[in-house]
Structure formats: structure tokens, C-alpha cells
Amino acid sequence: MSIERILAISGKPGLYDLKLQTRTGFVAESLIDGKKITVGMRSNVSLLSEISIxxxxxxxxxxxxxxxxxxxxxxxxxxxxxxxxxxxxxxFAEVLPDYDQDRVYASDIKKVLNWYNMLQAKGMVSKDAPAAAEVENTEE
Structure with a gap:
């Protein structure tokens, strides 16, 4: 599963694939319709690989x-x-039984499931355990 270059951009629907970085921001491609957009440095952007529950x-x-x-x-x-x-x-309790019900809201669960379904439709998620990424994280 490779979500290293997948972005969530505040104020924009769906998810985006990071294509290249520019001096003033970066270019991203929508996973929904394939359109490319430029995103400035002032935009609130989250890498999915950096998000935790x-x-x-x-x-x-x-x-x-x-x-x-x-x-x-x-x-x-x-x-x-x-x-x-x-x-x-x-x-969500079946998937992650010990999730913190006080800090994880229904809106967060909706977002996670929506993102999962988008990535699953593109073949970007898998039940196989990531091997290379785990090795890199343990060495640091």
C-alpha cells in the first residue's frame, strides 16, 4: 500500500496524488477526475502517510x-x-477496537472510510503488510 504521495487538501473534495514540487507550491492530480491543480504554500495540506488515529x-x-x-x-x-x-x-470499532471514542469523532470516521473507498477503487490499498516502509521506519 503506497499512500506516501497522497494528499488531502483543505477546501478541496477528494484526494490528490502529489506530482511535482514547484517554487511556489506543488502540482497535484485528483484521484477522482484526474485533473491537475496547482496548490500554493498557503493551502492547508495533509499527507495521508502522516495522519494517525x-x-x-x-x-x-x-x-x-x-x-x-x-x-x-x-x-x-x-x-x-x-x-x-x-x-x-x-x-470502526470492529476495525480498530481500541480507538479513542472521546477524540475520534463520527466526522473523522466518515473521512477515513471515504478515503479508504477512494483508494480502494484505484487499487491503492491492500491487506498485505507493508514490508519496505516498515523496515525504513525501524532503522530510523
């Missing part, structure tokens, strides 16, 4: 949450992010 025992990387969803769904799509909050929270 709070648990009662610490934090879990978003890539690990995606892997657990893929494992649960056998690499298929997750439930829709448009389900009611109780159903979403019950589903």
Missing part, C-alpha cells in the same frame, strides 16, 4: 487502519461513509 494506548497510522479495513473486507470496499453515525462507529 488516536487509540486508548497511543496512535495508529492511517495506513495501518486502511490495511485493517482491507483485511476485514478482503480487499473490497468498506461501508459507505454516508451511513448513520451509530453504524459507522460500530463498524
Amino acid at each position: 488516536y487509540t486508548n494506548s497511543g496512535e495508529v497510522r492511517l495506513s495501518e487502519v486502511f490495511r485493517r479495513i482491507a483485511e476485514k473486507e478482503n480487499n473490497g470496499p468498506a461501508i459507505s461513509h454516508k451511513e448513520d453515525n451509530a453504524k459507522l462507529e460500530a463498524y
Whole structure:
């Protein structure tokens, strides 16, 4: 699973693939429609690889949450992010049983499931454990 170059841009729908960096920002390609946009340095941008979910025992990387969803769904799509909050929270508790219910809101769960389904449709998530990325993280 490679979400190292996938971005979430505040105020823009969907996810973006980082294509190249410029002096004033960077160029990203939408995963929804394939259109390229330029993003300035003032935009609020998050790399999915840097996002973690709070648990009662610490934090879990978003890539690990995606892997657990893929494992649960056998690499298929997750439930829709448009389900009611109780159903979403019950589903998320199956995927990540010890998530911190005080700090992880229904809106966060909706976002995670929406992102997962977008990436899954593009074949970018897998239930296989990442090998190369884990080795790099343990050496640092």
C-alpha cells in the first residue's frame, strides 16, 4: 500500500496524488477526475502517510487502519461513509477496537472510510503488510 504521495487538501473534495514540487507550491492530480491543480504554500495540506488515529494506548497510522479495513473486507470496499453515525462507529470499532471514542469523532470516521473507498477503487490499498516502509521506519 503506497499512500506516501497522497494528499488531502483543505477546501478541496477528494484526494490528490502529489506530482511535482514547484517554487511556489506543488502540482497535484485528483484521484477522482484526474485533473491537475496547482496548490500554493498557503493551502492547508495533509499527507495521508502522516495522519494517525488516536487509540486508548497511543496512535495508529492511517495506513495501518486502511490495511485493517482491507483485511476485514478482503480487499473490497468498506461501508459507505454516508451511513448513520451509530453504524459507522460500530463498524470502526470492529476495525480498530481500541480507538479513542472521546477524540475520534463520527466526522473523522466518515473521512477515513471515504478515503479508504477512494483508494480502494484505484487499487491503492491492500491487506498485505507493508514490508519496505516498515523496515525504513525501524532503522530510523
